[in-house]
Structures are given as C-alpha cells and as structure tokens.
Amino acid sequence: MDRRKFLAAGGVGVAATALATPAVAQDVREWKLVSAWPKNLPGPGVAAQTLADRITTLSGGRINVTLYAAGELVPGNGVFDAVSEGTAELYHAVPAYWGSKSKGILLFGSQPFGLSADEQLGWMVHGGGQALYDEMYGRFNVKPFLCGNSGPQWAGWFKNEISSLEDLKGLKFRTTGIASQMAAKLGMAAEAMSGPAMFQALQTGALxxxxxxxxxxxxxxxxxxxxxYYYWPGVGEPSSAEECGVNAAAYADLPDDLKEVVAQACQGLYGQVLTEY
Amino acid sequence: MDRRKFLAAGGVGVAATALATPAVAQDVREWKLVSAWPKNLPGPGVAAQTLADRITTLSGGRINVTLYAAGELVPGNGVFDAVSEGTAELYHAVPAYWGSKSKGILLFGSQPFGLSADEQLGWMVHGGGQALYDEMYGRFNVKPFLCGNSGPQWAGWFKNEISSLEDLKGLKFRTTGIASQMAAKLGMAAEAMSGPAMFQALQTGALxxxxxxxxxxxxxxxxxxxxxYYYWPGVGEPSSAEECGVNAAAYADLPDDLKEVVAQACQGLYGQVLTEY
Structure with missing residues (x-):
C-alpha cells in the first residue's frame, strides 16, 4: 500500500502507531558486523557496507546488521576474536590476517603463483574447499564464507627504485599471508599491519x-x-579472497532461509567485488 | 524451538494442528520457472534447478518455485514469450536466443572478440549495463538478471576436418547470437536450434x-x-551469459526483500556457474 495514501485515509495518529509495530518485530536479530577496513574504503570497506545492507534487505529486516569500521568497536585485527567470542556476530576481513591462529588458514586467502579468483571459488564450491574451510574455522567457533576477491595484487610501493633482487635485501616491507614468507626468502623483513598504519610507517620511514x-x-x-615507486606485477597474491566470518552459535540459531541469506549475500559479493578491480 | 521437545510438551494433537498452519501460508507464491534446457543438463540445466531451489530456500518458502525443463510446459525457445505473457513467472535461458525480438538483446549475452565473464558482469554492475538491460527487456514485460556464464565457448563440432577458411564455406552450422553473423561472413549458413536438436541434425546430416x-x-x-572433429578456441563467444527473466508484474508485486532474493539468487549463481567450466 502506498504510504501517503494510507496516511491520508487512516489519519496520522493511527498510521504512526501501525507503522511503529511491524509484524516481524519479535523476530528481529540485531547483529554487529565488525570490519578490518576504514569506513567505505574503496573495495573492501564498500563491500563490508554492502554485505551489511544486503543481509538486512534479503532477510526482510529479520537480521538488522549494523556495520562497525575498524576501530569503532574493536581494532581491525581483532575482528576474528570478536566474532569467535561472540562480541560481534559477523566480521569482514581477509584470511591472510589470521596466520598466527593457524598457518593453514592462509590457503583460503591466496597462494603465491596460485589460484585465480575464479579458481579459488571453484575450489570452495566443487573441490572440497568449503568443507576444509568450515573445519578449520569451526575450531574457533566461526562459520566462514568467501565474500569478495580483489584479483591480482600489485608488487608494492617502494620509497626507492628497485633495479635488481639485490635491492630488496634488508628492506622493511609490509605484506601479509604466505606472501610474507616469500618476502622473507627474498631477504626482506616482512611485517603485517593495516592499510592506514602502512601509510604512517612509510611516511615516518619505519617501512x-x-x-x-x-x-x-x-x-x-x-x-x-x-x-x-610502484611495481607491477605482484606474484605473491594472484588473487586475494575476502571473507565473512559468522559466530558459529549465532549462525546455528538461524532458520534455514536466513542461513541461505547469509551464504548468498556473501556469494553474490564475490564476483561483484572482483569486477571493481 | 526443537520440534520433538514441542511435541512432547504440548501433546501430539495440538502440535499437529499448529504445525499444519505455518504463519506464512497465506503469503506463498507458487511460481513456475521454465527453462531452455534439458532437465539437469550439466551447466545450464543444473543452474536452472539451483536457481529454483535457491529462490525457494532464500525466501523461506514464500516463493515456491517449480522448474519445468524445455518442452515440459513450453518449448525451450518459447520461454521468453511465456514469461512476457505471464504463463510462467520466471525463465532461465541465454540472451543469444532472443535476437529476433531485438538485435540489441544479443549484446547482453556475448560479443565476438568481446567481454570476458568478469567484464560482462562489471558492465552490468558498474557500467550502466543493467539499466540498458532493464530498458530493453521492459518493452517485453520482463525484468532481466544475468544468472550464470559459461566462460569461453569452443569453435565447434565438425563432421569433416577443417584445414582452411575455405573449408568453412557453404557449411550448415549451428550457432546463436552475434556469432551467427560472424559465421555468415565466413560463408556458412548459420542456424539456431536447441542442443538436442543440434545432435539430431548432425546425425541426419541436416547440419x-x-x-x-x-x-x-x-x-x-x-x-x-x-x-x-572438435576445434578450439572459439572467438564467437569469449564468454556467454545466462539469464533469468522475471515477469515484470510478478516482480513488481514482490516486497523489497523478495525482490532482493531473486536478484541475489541470480548474482550468486553467476560466478558459481563459471567455476564449472
């Protein structure tokens, strides 16, 4: 029914009361989505907001998702623990950030000289990847979904020109995941840090x-x-998957249709994010 | 609530009555999905079934979709008209089949030497493609969504060996879409027909x-x-998009959450189908 017609027909007082009590109010889950990204950062920050909005819309408001950017509720590198412990129901980040929990997790993000974005999704859907992913994250009370992919990443930003592999030796270099081990083998001191922290560290010379x-x-x-100095191509991450982790108990408590809502909100974003790069 | 506990606590008679009247029963839409494919044909036939199942699950059964394979309710090449006229609410097919309605439609399927699968989706999401797609199909009372992509298609099956472009001249060749015009310029007589019809025509020598x-x-x-004789690569369809068309009135009648259910069931399938090829 057109809302303005309803207001005209029913009187403002009645309409306001009716609108304030939606039929599904008793079923609404208020969920917090904590992300590893600055608010609306092109790529992953926008994807996190889209994920929150899409779950809310797809569920008809039965899951009302509020996004918290990195640092708003927990630090960006604390989102996995927050969801594992139930402080938040959802996070959006990358598997590459969780190697300290288990090295095997890194395979779900990217592999040097490894899978393309389409191949990574194919492994999940057809190659048994999702079952391994579920098993690994289940140990931490998290139900994981791939949710975005940035495609091939670049080799990186350098304060000085690089003319040979020798020039890499001893450099303090920000990277993540299995690419860190590759950087170490090339003689660099690899450090993981957030995007904004990387800017500051480059500015101060810490990197x-x-x-x-x-x-x-x-x-x-x-x-x-x-x-x-900006170099292409990178070989450390031929594709880099983003993910959504859901608190396992919160996920298990969902009816089947809302389980599918979360799964398909994530799967629909996988290819969409890739088209942005 | 656990159903067995409920049965034990409330008594079988009461429970059976309560369970037989789900709260949403009055809202169930019974929708027919007509497809251009044989039932469970690897690739598009499986995608059509997945689409039907996924909309049903995602909607919590509020849209109950029944799939009809090509010929079960209408012929495979009649699915667009069936949805346009409201005989069915949904179809799964390819834009390449509808060039006789408007040549512009063919661009949404594939272009010789054209867009990859990821680029085709990117055009939809970021390049204004969906708005053009909506406008074109809106003339026929259809709301369209891309829903799958087979990636690069092969050049084709030949009864005799091909050693030069000369050998192509005069051949009766099954293809569809803009690739038909390319085949004609190479001197072939291009004909569109279904997959099963192509087998029969090759067998009898009609092709x-x-x-x-x-x-x-x-x-x-x-x-x-x-x-x-089977030749690779094909250049006629560097990617070939599959689509879901929804009867425009049936779509307009959906609440926002179910509109998003249809959209995301389609978008999630786009990359999933691509991983199968």
Missing part, C-alpha cells in the same frame, strides 16, 4: 616499502605520496 | 557442424558421436 591491494584501493590511502 | 557450449556440457549431449 621502506609495502603492498596493500592495488591502485584503486591504495590511491585512497595515499601511498603514492610517501613511496613513489 | 555439417555446430557449436553449443564446451566439452563438459556438450559431451552430455553426445556430439562427439556424430561429429568427430
């Missing part, structure tokens, strides 16, 4: 170089201002 | 050659038995 994602997202973080 | 999709789907249709 010599680093990679975050690629030009679209990275330009929003301003790396070009403090590290003018 | 000299043809392409349908690629080895995975095509092997289920048995072309290798009647046309032993």
């Amino acid at each position: 010599d170089a680093g990679e975050f994602i690629g030009p679209w997202t990275d330009s929003a973080l301003g790396y070009y201002q403090v590290a003018p | 000299d050659a043809g392409e349908f999709i690629g080895p995975w789907t095509d092997s289920a249709l048995g072309y290798y038995q009647v046309a032993p």
Whole structure:
C-alpha cells in the first residue's frame, strides 16, 4: 500500500502507531558486523557496507546488521576474536590476517603463483574447499564464507627504485599471508599491519616499502605520496579472497532461509567485488 | 524451538494442528520457472534447478518455485514469450536466443572478440549495463538478471576436418547470437536450434557442424558421436551469459526483500556457474 495514501485515509495518529509495530518485530536479530577496513574504503570497506545492507534487505529486516569500521568497536585485527567470542556476530576481513591462529588458514586467502579468483571459488564450491574451510574455522567457533576477491595484487610501493633482487635485501616491507614468507626468502623483513598504519610507517620511514591491494584501493590511502615507486606485477597474491566470518552459535540459531541469506549475500559479493578491480 | 521437545510438551494433537498452519501460508507464491534446457543438463540445466531451489530456500518458502525443463510446459525457445505473457513467472535461458525480438538483446549475452565473464558482469554492475538491460527487456514485460556464464565457448563440432577458411564455406552450422553473423561472413549458413536438436541434425546430416557450449556440457549431449572433429578456441563467444527473466508484474508485486532474493539468487549463481567450466 502506498504510504501517503494510507496516511491520508487512516489519519496520522493511527498510521504512526501501525507503522511503529511491524509484524516481524519479535523476530528481529540485531547483529554487529565488525570490519578490518576504514569506513567505505574503496573495495573492501564498500563491500563490508554492502554485505551489511544486503543481509538486512534479503532477510526482510529479520537480521538488522549494523556495520562497525575498524576501530569503532574493536581494532581491525581483532575482528576474528570478536566474532569467535561472540562480541560481534559477523566480521569482514581477509584470511591472510589470521596466520598466527593457524598457518593453514592462509590457503583460503591466496597462494603465491596460485589460484585465480575464479579458481579459488571453484575450489570452495566443487573441490572440497568449503568443507576444509568450515573445519578449520569451526575450531574457533566461526562459520566462514568467501565474500569478495580483489584479483591480482600489485608488487608494492617502494620509497626507492628497485633495479635488481639485490635491492630488496634488508628492506622493511609490509605484506601479509604466505606472501610474507616469500618476502622473507627474498631477504626482506616482512611485517603485517593495516592499510592506514602502512601509510604512517612509510611516511615516518619505519617501512621502506609495502603492498596493500592495488591502485584503486591504495590511491585512497595515499601511498603514492610517501613511496613513489610502484611495481607491477605482484606474484605473491594472484588473487586475494575476502571473507565473512559468522559466530558459529549465532549462525546455528538461524532458520534455514536466513542461513541461505547469509551464504548468498556473501556469494553474490564475490564476483561483484572482483569486477571493481 | 526443537520440534520433538514441542511435541512432547504440548501433546501430539495440538502440535499437529499448529504445525499444519505455518504463519506464512497465506503469503506463498507458487511460481513456475521454465527453462531452455534439458532437465539437469550439466551447466545450464543444473543452474536452472539451483536457481529454483535457491529462490525457494532464500525466501523461506514464500516463493515456491517449480522448474519445468524445455518442452515440459513450453518449448525451450518459447520461454521468453511465456514469461512476457505471464504463463510462467520466471525463465532461465541465454540472451543469444532472443535476437529476433531485438538485435540489441544479443549484446547482453556475448560479443565476438568481446567481454570476458568478469567484464560482462562489471558492465552490468558498474557500467550502466543493467539499466540498458532493464530498458530493453521492459518493452517485453520482463525484468532481466544475468544468472550464470559459461566462460569461453569452443569453435565447434565438425563432421569433416577443417584445414582452411575455405573449408568453412557453404557449411550448415549451428550457432546463436552475434556469432551467427560472424559465421555468415565466413560463408556458412548459420542456424539456431536447441542442443538436442543440434545432435539430431548432425546425425541426419541436416547440419555439417555446430557449436553449443564446451566439452563438459556438450559431451552430455553426445556430439562427439556424430561429429568427430572438435576445434578450439572459439572467438564467437569469449564468454556467454545466462539469464533469468522475471515477469515484470510478478516482480513488481514482490516486497523489497523478495525482490532482493531473486536478484541475489541470480548474482550468486553467476560466478558459481563459471567455476564449472
């Protein structure tokens, strides 16, 4: 029914009362989505907001998801623990951030010289990947879904020109995941840190170089201002999957249709995020 | 609530009555999905079934979708008209089949030497493609969504060996979409027909050659038995989008959450189908 017609027909007082008591009010789950990203950061930050909005819409408001950007509720690197412990119901981040919990987790994000974005999703859907993913994250009370992929990432931003592999030796380099081990084998001191922290570290000289994602997202973080040499291609992350983790108890408590809502909100974003890069 | 506990606590008679009257029963939409494919044909036939099941699950049964394979309710090439006229609410097919309605429709399926599957989705999401798609199909009372992509298609199955472009001249060749015009420029007589019809036409000699999709789907249709020369790569369809069309009035009648259910069931399938090829 057209709301204005309803207001005209029923009187403002009656209408306001009726509208304030939606039929599904007793079933609404208020869920917190904590993300590892600055608010609306091109790429993953926008994906986190889209995920929150899409679950809310798809569920007809029965799951009302509120997004908290990195640092708003918990630090960006604390979102996995927050969902594992039930402080929040959902997070949006990348598997590459959780290698300290279990090295095997890193395989779900990216592999140097490894799978393309389509191949990574294929492994999940057809190759038994989702079962392994469920088993690994289940140990931490998290139900995981792939939810975005940035495609091939770039080699990174360097404060000084690189002319040979020798020039890499001794550099302090920001990267994550299995790519950190590759960087170490090339003689670099690899450090993981957030995107904004990488900018500050490059600016102060605490870092010599680093990679975050690629030009679209990275330009929003301003790396070009403090590290003018930018190299392509990167081989450390031929694709890099983003993920949504759901508190296992909160997920188990959902009826089947809302389980599918969460799954399909994530799966629909996988290819959509890839088209942005 | 656990159903067994409820039965034990409330008594079987009361429980059976309560369970027989689900709260949403009055809202159930019974929708027919007509597809252009044989039942469970690897690739598009499976995608059509998945689409039906996923909309049913995602909607919590509020849209109960029943799939009809090609020929069960209407012929495979009649699904667009069936949805346009409201005989069925949904179809699953490819834009390449509807060039006789408007040549512009063909661009939403594939373009010779054109867009990859990811690029085609990117055009929809970021490049204004969906608005053009809505406008074009809106003329026929259909709301369209991309819903699957087979990736690069093969050049095709030939009864005789091809050693030069000269050998193509005069061949009767099954293909669809803009690729038909390309085939005509190469001197072939291009004909559109269904996958099963292509098998019969090759077998009887009514066709000299043809392409349908690629080895995975095509092997289920048995072309290798009647046309032993199989050529790769194809350039006519660097990717080929599948689509779901929804009767515009049926779609407009949906609340926002069920509109999003249809949209996301389709979008989630886009990348999933691609991983199968």
